[in-house]
Amino acid sequence: xxxxxESGGGLVQAGGSLRLSCSVSGRAGSSRAxxxxxxxxxxxxxFVAAISWSGVNTYYxxxxxxxFTISRDNAKNTMYLQMNGLKAEDTAVYYCAGRQSLRATMxxxxxxxxxxxxxxxxxx
Numbered sequence: 001x002x003x004x005x006e007s008g009g010g011l012v013q014a015g016g017s018l019r020l021s022c023s024v025s026g027r028a029g030s031s032r033a034x035x036x037x038x039x040x041x042x043x044x045x046x047f048v049a050a051i052s053w054s055g056v057n058t059y060y061x062x063x064x065x066x067x068f069t070i071s072r073d074n075a076k077n078t079m080y081l082q083m084n085g086l087k088a089e090d091t092a093v094y095y096c097a098g099r100q101s102l103r104a105t106m107x108x109x110x111x112x113x114x115x116x117x118x119x120x121x122x123x124x
Contacts, residue, residue, distance in 0.1 A: 009118030022096030031098025050104035
């Protein structure tokens with residue numbers, strides 16, 4: 001069993017920054033490539049960023065490229081999402097996800113494990 005727990009969400013003004021964390025426990029070694037997704041009210045869950053097991057390969061949605069940075073610390077079983085230059089349209093529940101494969105992907109259905117989500121609200 002793998003558990004993913006997000007933290008770091010909150011309310012921030014437009015232009016501000018937040019850092020999300022995703023802690024992996026249980027059979028942490030089963031969650032290799034990881035990603036961040038988000039879901040705004042009335043919208044489908046969408047890809048934000050992903051990172052390979054080694055951390056060498058990273059991928060971003062066009063909407064966050066240049067503003068968000070994904071990283072991981074495998075020794076701590078933790079993944080991060082540094083969000084800068086936040087906009088009102090970034091408001092959503094942010095989910096971390098893990099998959100057994102080493103390779104990061106952008107597809108929601110590719111991920112095997114999911115956290116409960118953390119709310120990010122950006123006021124304009």
